[in-house]
Amino acid sequence: MCKNIFINEKQKRLLQIFIPYTIIVILGSLVMGVMIIFYYQQNAKNQLQDLIFLRYNNYLDFMSISEKVLITLSFQKISSYSQNFGMINKHLINDDYNFNSLVAWDDRSTERFSQNQKKPNFLLENHYQLKDYCQPIELCKQNQTCIDNYDNYLLQLNYLDDDVQYVKAQFSSWSNALQIDWEDLAIEQKQYMIKANLQQIFWQTYFINQNQDIIQTVRIYSVRQLDGLFYQVFSESVITAISVLNNTQFGGPFTCTKVNGSYPEYIYRSTDQFDGFLYKDHTLKPCGNSTSPCSCPYFNQKRLLPLDWRCRPWYQDANNSFYNQFSQPYIDYGMHTIALTSTFKVVRPQNQKISIQDELNYQQDGVQAIDLNLQNIQIRFLQNYDDEEYSYLISTNPSKNSTDYIPSIMAHPRMNISIQQNIYDIEFQNEEYMNYEKQMYENQTSFLRDEFTIGNSCKQLFQANLSEIRTIIKNNQQYLTRFTPIFICYGDFNEQYNNKVAYYVKSISYRKKDQNIQEVSQMMEIMVKTIFIFMFLVIVFIILVFFVLLKYFLKHNFEIPIAIVSKVIQEADCESIYILNTKIEKGELKTSLELKNLIITINKVILKFQEKVDKKLQNKEDNLNQIQKKYFKSINTFYAFSHKTGLGMCLNNLSVLYMLQKSYKKAFYYMNLANNISNQIFEEYTQSLIKENNLSIFQAIQFIHSQQQSEQKLNFLQIYSCRKFQLANILYLYLKQSNKQVYKIQETQDLSPIAAQNNYFQTKRQTTIDLNQTNYTKISFCGVQTRESFHLNKHFVDELDQVNEINKLDDSNILNNDEKQALVQFSKQLIKEGNMIFSIISQTKTINENIRNKFILYKALSLLLSIKIQLLEENHLKRIIIKELFYLMKKLVFTNYKNQLDYYKQLQIILQQKYYYYKALFYYKIFKYKKALRLIIKSLNYKQITYVNKYYETISVNQSSAQFYDSQVAYKALKLLKNIIKVANIKLLSKQQTLIKQDMHVLKQMSLSTQKNQLHFFEVFFESNYQEK
Structure with a gap:
């Protein structure tokens, strides 16, 4: 019985200690497990997501910066070359290099071969002739591959690898819309082309050293504004490349295959043989007519060739900038792939120029251009392309006053390189989400439509904090996208400017990030499971160890002593047993146990934001509104009755008003309208005589006086001729005013008045202009297009509503030499037309002698005005003409x-x-x-x-x-x-x-x-x- 009691006590003692301890350990483990699952694991998952997102941002930063440096260096290299050779062309156009000091041949001939000389002085071929272009093909002999690849222009870029291409690359090309044969060029034009051809030495070296560039130059050329002369490094045939001309109508088909012993030739040698491409663009599509001319003035002139380079967009866009500019992407006619053009605006040195940015306000004298091949960067983007991560290059807004712009693709791994595409054409192709995603993209990337700006300094070229990061939705997927601007720098030692030419865009799909997060989450789950298994094993191990240690402890601290005591009790007498029982009941035998635990804390951070606001200014109206309203009331009255004479009177008086105020541009506007009315009435008077009697205009005027026509017609002829004189006189006054402004600028540059005057005349004489006169009655002056005929229609009064815009005109701007020469020639033509009437009437013996004497003096006034206009042309005074005018005037006065x-x-x-x-x-x-x-x-x-x-x-x-x-x-x-x-x-x-x-x-x-x-x-x-x- 004592033994059973002892066993129960032994187990009870073990359980009393072991079970609470085990429960505490299990509860502690359960609490830790719950904290790991619901607190640590979720917090760790969020931190890992943020870390992965930051990793992708850093990855985007690194890739964008590295690619930006590479692309920027390529653009900057091209910009620097363009600027350097643009400056060379500036000196060429300004004729700073003497021809005789540059050429090496003894006779300084402008022909390819000097007399008794077999080695050519230079190698220049015409774009529209095959005799020089096809000459090297004979070296191919029977090699069909060589023959098939002969027209591939790009093979010349590696001309050292092929003998045929080497010979072909020794030629440079030239063209002009008005001449085909070298012999038709003037001596000055030939000398200019030969001097320009010296650039070929430098450019060929540049081509050889650009093999590793991701953006490569494929075509280098320049155009002169004066006559449209085009010079291009390397050999190229436009006549074989342009399908519009490569047909039988123009002597084609044009190939390097001889027909009857010679290569096909362009059939037209004179504009009299055909329509001269009048009012047609370079694709032979109509772009206007005589009443509504083409926007490009050179399409309104007859020419031998359809393409005038001065009408090309890259040439005209260069005039809106200064120094370097890159074009929008386009399809190159030779490569049939996407390309860019880098242009340099060539402006002759100006005495009054303070900053190179002033060239923005000057008319260009020429353009140096470089065509760029983007296939290498396209290949680079393709090599690293997958649907989850890719890069592309897009254009920037070229406009300075509009944000209605869609970026065009320069390079994209999914683009068709033979088609011009914008960002929406390629990025958003899922019809289900297309419209929504386009709108979202447009709202998120408004900075892509920012207006074109020019910044100071070059520090922005490699700044890393100018990028924009957006989350773009495409095809119902999210992409983390970084837009990095690409800048170029240009200028001189004193001034540096920059502008954006492109955006490099790097996109990574959120799906890729989510996959990484999912992978990390799965790893975390495995880790948590592993932790729980490990914890379980550790707990079991701890419990077992504790059980063993507890059992060992109880054995040596309880079981053995109790066994000894039990043995003692069994062997003791009754008195000893009583004493021990008493001690147990009194609690003289005792045991104890203690446990302790501790847990940790968390911290977080927030973000910041800022904004910007722009302001605008307004202009004041002119103070002539009241006077103009009175004249316009009269004009409305005369217009209601179709009274052309009254309209002419009002317009004449408005012109005189502005002329007396020295506002010559406004005076010209109204006098030009009055002159157009006179022209129409003149046609009505003379048309019937011309048709009925088969007379010329000159004979019709003589017939009027010989038949003693009414005084009203005679007065009209007086008005007709006088208004032409007035129009010429206004132009003279305006030109004179412009010359005074130039003189004042010279005088302010720390010069004495006499020195300034001598400097002014010397500067004028150093500039010679050679204008090909065609029709000066169509020149545009102060925004007004002069017309040969006038029609009194319902739009006439609406046209006069332009007065608010005309009143804003001022006469403060200084004309360049081309504009002055055009206005001078126009004035001379007006005087000539008016003087014809004066001469006819003054020589008519049948009219009243006083009237005839009056017209003789009018003729003298015309001669005087002609003299005054001739004297304005200080750069080339025509002494014989002026002396003849003085002689004629002397006879009259x-x-x-x-x-x-x-x-x-x-x-x-x-x-x-x-x-x-x-x-x-x-x-x-x-x-x-x-x-x-x-x-x-x-x-x-x-x-x-x-x-x-x-x-x-x-x-x-x-x-x-x-x-x-x-x-x-x-x-x-x-x-x-x-x-x-x-x-x-x-x-x-x-x-x-x-x-x-x-x-x-x-x-x-x-x-x-x-x-x-x-x-x-x-x-x-x-x-x-x-x-x-």
Whole structure:
């Protein structure tokens, strides 16, 4: 019985210690397991997701930066070469390099072969001729592969690898829309082409060293604005590449196969043989007509070849920038693949230029261009392409004032390289989600449509913090996308500028990131399971170890002592047993156990945000609105009754108003409309005579006077010719005003007035312009297109509503030499047309003698205006023509006319005064100061002026007539006298100098007054015609 009690106590003691401990260990493990699953595992998963997302961002950063550096270096290399050779072309166009000092052959001939010389001086071939282009094909002999690949232009880029291509690459190409044969070019044009061909040496070296570049140059060429001359490094045949011309209509088909011993030739040698591609673009599609011309002026002229390079988009876009610019992607006609063009705007050196950015406001004198092949970067993108991760290159917005732009593809692994595509064409092809995804992409990437801007310095080229990261949805999948801008830098040592040329885009699918997260999550789950198994095994091990240790502990601390005690009790007597039992009941035998545990904490961070705002300015309206409204009311009235004469009167008066205010552009606008009305009435008067009597216009005018037509028609002819004179006079005043502005700029550059004047004339003489005159009546001036005919239709009044825009025009801008020459030629043509009427009427003997005398003086006024316009052309004064004009004018103004009215006698005296002044000015400009001095004295001594009648009798002018003179001319003559005294170093007494200053002061006040002695041409001209107009 004692034994059973002992066993129960033994088990009870073991269980009392072991079971609580085991429960505590299991509960602790369960709590830890729950914390691992619901707290640690989820927190670790979120941290891992953030870490993976950060990893992908860092990966995008690294890949984008590395690719950006590579692409930027390629673009910058091309930009630098373009700028360097653009500067060479600037010197070529400015004729800074002397031809004789550059060429090596002795006779300095502009022909390919000098006399008795077998080695060519240079190798230049025409784009539209096959004789030079096809010559190297003979080296192919029977090699069919060589023959088949002969037209492959790109093979020339590695010309050192093939003998045939080496010979072919020695030629450079040229073309011009107006000439085909080298012999048709002028000497200056030939010299320019030969000097330009010196670039081939440098460019060939560049081609050889670009094999490893991801963006390669395939074509290098330049175009001169003056005549459209095109020069290209390497040999290329446009006539075989352009399908429009490669047909029988133009002498084709054009191939390097001889027919009857020679290669096919372009059939046309003169525009008289066909329509000259008039009003047609380079694809022979109509682009306009005589009433609505093509937007490019060179398509409105007859030409031998359809392609004028000055009409190409890359050429015209270059004018809207300065220095370097890259075009939008396009399909190259030779490679038939996507390509880019880098252009350099060539502007001749300008004296008034302060910054290279000022070239933005100058008309280009030429363009240096480089065509770029993007296939290497396309191949690079394909090598690293899969649907989960890829790269592409897109264009930037070229516009400075519009954000309505869709980026075009430069290179993309899924693009068709032979088709021009935009980003939407390639990226969004799932019809189910296309519209939504396009809209989302457009909203998220507004920075891709940012307006074109030019930044200062070059620091942005390799800045890493300019990228934009977006989550783009494509085909119902999310892509982490990084947009990295590509910049180029250009400028000189003093100024550097930059602008964006492309965006490099790197995309990684969220599916790839999710796969990585899923893989990590699965690994975490395996790890958690492993932890639980390990924990379970550890707990079991701990329990077992604890059980063994506890059992060992109990055995040695309880079982053995109890066994001893039990044995003692069994062997003890009754008194000993009683004593031990008492001690147990009193609790003199005791045991104890203690346990402790501790847990850890977490922290988090937030983000920041900022914004920007833009402001705009407004312009004020002009103060002439009230006056204009009155004239427009009259115009509306005349228009309602189709009264062309009244309309002409109102427009004429508006023009005179602006002319007196020296607002010559606005004056030209209204006088041009009045002139168009006169042209239409003139056609109505003469058309019937021309048709019925088969007469020319000249004969029709003579017929009117010979038949003694009505005075109304005679007055109209006067108005018709006078308005042309007025239009020419306005242009003269505007040109004169522009010259004054140039002189003022010269004078402000720390120069004395005399030095500035000499510098101004010297600069003008160094510039020569060779214009091919065609039709100056179609020039555009101050935004107004001059017309040969006028139609009074319902749109006429609407056209006049442009007055709000016309009033915003000013005359502050300085014309370049091309614009001045065009306006001068237009003025001459107007004077010629008006002078024809004056001559016919003045030579008609059947009309009234006073009227005839009046028209003789009008003719003298026309000659005077012609002289004044000729004197504006300081760069090439035509002395013989000017002297002939003075001779003709002298015959008219120094002749006594019978029965001449006093009014016209007074005008004749003023013309004599002007004759002497402008003849003195002519001799001053050609540095003949003595003659100029004598003529100035005659102009100032107006009371002693005499004239000769047809019998060469000298007649003195009476005192009353001599009182009428032009104080403005006298003031100008005195100023010219003062300049001659300074230039010729004539020494005067102090009293003489004082008298000159006093006279200049008096004459200046008189010339500024509005009294009767301020005699203008308009007052004389319309003194008797105001009611008619």
